[in-house]
Amino acid sequence: MEKAIRKYAPIFVIPTFAAFIIGFIIPFIEGLYLSFCKFTTVKNAKFNGLANYIHAFKDTQFVHAFGFTASFAVVSILLINLGGLGLALLLTRKIKGTNVFRTIFFMPNLIGGIVLGYIWQILINCLLSIIGQPLLALNSTAGYWGLIVLMCWQQIGYMMIIYIAGLQNVPDDLLEAAAIDGASKATTFFRVKLPMIMPSITICIFLTLTNSFKLFDQNLALTSGQPKHMTEMMALNIYNTFYARSGAQWKGYGQAKAVLFCILVIVISLVQLRATRSREVQA
Amino acid sequence: MKRKFLVLSLVAVLVLTSLAACSGGSDGGDEDSEATGSVYYLNFKPEQDAAWQALAAKYTEETGVPVQVVTAASGEYETTLMSEMGKDGAPTLFQVNGPVGLANWTDYCYDLSDTEVYANLTSPEFALKDGDKVAGVAYVIESYGIITNKNLLEKAGYTVDDIKSFEDLKKVAEDITARQDELGFCAFTSAGMDGSSDWRFKTHLANLPIYFEYQADGINQTAAIKGSFLDNYRQIWDLYINNSTCDPSELASKTGDDARNEFLEEKAVFFQNGSWEYGNLVGDGLFSDEDLVMIPIYVGAGDEANQGLCTGTENYWCINAEADQADIDATIAFLTWCVTSEEGTEALANEMNFTIPFKNAVPSNNIFVMQDTEYTAAGRIPVSWNFTTMPSEEWKNGVGEALTAYAADQTDENWNEVVNAFVDGWATEYAAAHEE
Structure with a gap:
């Protein structure tokens, strides 16, 4: 029976695979081709070699956007994962009301990025106005920290759920054995729990890393890159290259940036997966 | 053999249905042609x-x-x-x-x-x-200018006929600001620089210095703007932001709806906007045609006695x-x-x-449009829409951001930033839009 299923496995894969080819592979290859072209629509593309890539590398705004995105990613990955893990530890202690709090912390994740961005823009602007600081549109420091606060608020709850699932999977006998051996709470956490939840850490870091790099909605709604592109992240920079410029050549530049962006995200996340996977252990 | 056929046909059905789901977006048009x-x-x-x-x-x-x-x-x-x-x-x-x-x-x-x-x-x-x-x-x-609430203007002791130049507008606006507490309203609605409103200033108001420069130089587009009339731009911007319903440093977050609501709630006399706002202003019956009038945006340049609305x-x-x-x-x-x-x-x-x-056009019943016709008939020259020659959206954003920063802190250095964004930004963006 199992043999028969195995034999027909490719057949069951076909529908999804076909959709994947149509919805992902073909557009991706077309996009790759367009990045070497000057075009207005996908139909009138004219090949122009590496010109788009040369322009993309020379674009100081794009380079700045990369720097800004990277520094945002580092801080937000740290804060979100520490926050998520911290909450997960608190909420796996069998305290009263645990489920209510889990639900509450998870809820921000259900609101869309654009809506969140505008709500936080109002909140942060009110705060800045009260303390007499320049508003978000003129204040890149506030924009940077605003984005981080917003992303933490939105994502900590989600990561918390994954960490809770991981912590609940740590076998009780291991913890018991550690307790009998006289391990302190800190030792139990660092030597037993942490290695056991490495798979959760892998997935959480992967999610926060890719989310931070691909961040668009929140960036557009909260600061929209102001002031002077100082808080513009890579995805928004690509969007602006496409739509805020006139002249057909800009479409190609935007496309080349998008390809570079895609490769960058793939490479970084592969490196990260490899690095954290290697530290996973079996109980 | 039979089973193989069954499997194949099942696969065919699966593939077809998934394909059909994908192609749902493209709607007809071809079959009609x-x-x-x-x-x-x-x-x-x-x-x-x-x-x-x-x-x-x-x-x-x-x-x-x-x-x-x-x-x-x-x-x-x-x-x-x-x-x-x-x-x-x-x-x-x-x-x-x-x-x-x-x-x-x-x-x-x-x-x-x-x-x-x-x-x-x-x-x-x-x-x-x-x-x-x-x-x-x-x-x-379409036409744009300064939409004026006639009733409030009268309460302040003026009529539209008192405003024939930038100097008049400044005098009226500053007088209203001085008596703001007694009158209970302000001169201008908030000049919001949020994305829903900033086009009124970075695009429409910026048209005036461009228009007067084009007129003076006898051109209708340029690769490099000189900014000869930017002092006038500063004058009118100062007037807008310092005689308005809110503190200039808060303009960054004020929206288009904020300005419209202030005007509808009679919190301010003047509201820079265009003939397309007509429906929004009279729609709910808050204003009737008699209450409203649109006056030209005077910036203290050109022949102000014969300046019309910005029409194009x-x-x-x-x-x-x-x-x-x-x-x-x-x-x-x-x-x-x-x-x-x-x-x-x-x-x-x-x-x-x-x-x-x-x-063969049928005349519209929009009073702002009719007013433009009257002004033109009276020999006033409409200000043409030269903002369509602005080099890119990026240029407008640069000017808008500099204006917002200047509003929050009105120093000469900050105004120089506006001038830079306007003049140097124009040259850079023009080059960027025309490079091969």
Whole structure:
């Protein structure tokens, strides 16, 4: 029976695979081709070699956007994962009301990025106005920290759920054995729990890393890159290259940036997966 | 053998259904295009969507030619147009917003010089040209200026006739500010620099220094603006932000709705906006035609006694040159019908409130539009819309950000930033838009 299923496995894969080819592979290859072209629509593309890539590398705004995105990613990955893990530890202690709090912390994740961005823009602007600081549109420091606060608020709850699932999977006998051996709470956490939840850490870091790099909605709604592109992240920079410029050549530049962006995200996340996977252990 | 057939047919069904699910987005248009051709209009103005649908249905009823009208979501026109143009059954009729917008689409614009639509324009100035080719024709003429609440102005002891120049406007506005607590209202609505409102200043108000410079130099576009009238721009901006309903440092977050609501709630006398706001202002019955008047934006330049409203267009119809000839012909016939027939012109004027620049136009009942006609009849010269020559959206954003920063901290250094964004930004962005 199992043999028969195995034999027909490719057949069951076909529908999804076909959709994947149509919805992902073909557009991706077309996009790759367009990045070497000057075009207005996908139909009138004219090949122009590496010109788009040369322009993309020379674009100081794009380079700045990369720097800004990277520094945002580092801080937000740290804060979100520490926050998520911290909450997960608190909420796996069998305290009263645990489920209510889990639900509450998870809820921000259900609101869309654009809506969140505008709500936080109002909140942060009110705060800045009260303390007499320049508003978000003129204040890149506030924009940077605003984005981080917003992303933490939105994502900590989600990561918390994954960490809770991981912590609940740590076998009780291991913890018991550690307790009998006289391990302190800190030792139990660092030597037993942490290695056991490495798979959760892998997935959480992967999610926060890719989310931070691909961040668009929140960036557009909260600061929209102001002031002077100082808080513009890579995805928004690509969007602006496409739509805020006139002249057909800009479409190609935007496309080349998008390809570079895609490769960058793939490479970084592969490196990260490899690095954290290697530290996973079996109980 | 039988089982194999069963498996294969199951696979076929699965693949077909998943494919069908994927292709659900592309809707018809091709099957309609028989010998007669068909029309597909990608409409820019969401406010007029219902009226266009009705007009299209009427045309189809009369002639049997199918007309499909699709409206792009507000602010999403370029995005929608770009993806629609890449498809089979692309729009046959679309719009660009002036010479800068045309730069993207010029390859797709059918030459309209031999069409009746072009011949019917009241002035060849309303055509958008690319060399000798007539790439587009304007379809709506709009005006903007300072919308004034006559009742409040009277309460403050003035009438519209007291405002004939920038000096007058400044005197009135500053007097109202001085007596703000006693009067209970301010001079200007908030000059919000949020994305929903900043175009009123980074685009429309910025048109005035550009217009006066073009006039002085006798040109109608340039690769490098000199900024000869930027001091006037500063004067009017200072007046707007320092005599308004809110602290200038809070303008960064004020929206278009904020300004409109302040005007509707009679918190301010003046509101810079255009004839398109007419419906919003009289719609709820808060104002009637007698309460409102639009005055020119005086900046203290040129011949102020003869300055009219800022009147022009940034909406040009273009026909897709890549469409089938039958569809192109059908589209030209549809447009001709819209701007010459009784039903067409009637609908454009009364249903859509458009003032169309065509010979058979029916006068609109929009008072701001009527006022523009009166001003022009009285010998005042309308300020043309030169903001369509601004090099890019990026340039406007740069000027807007510098204006916002200056409003928050009104120093000469900050004004220099505005000048830099205006003058140097223009040269950089012009070069960027024209590089190969």
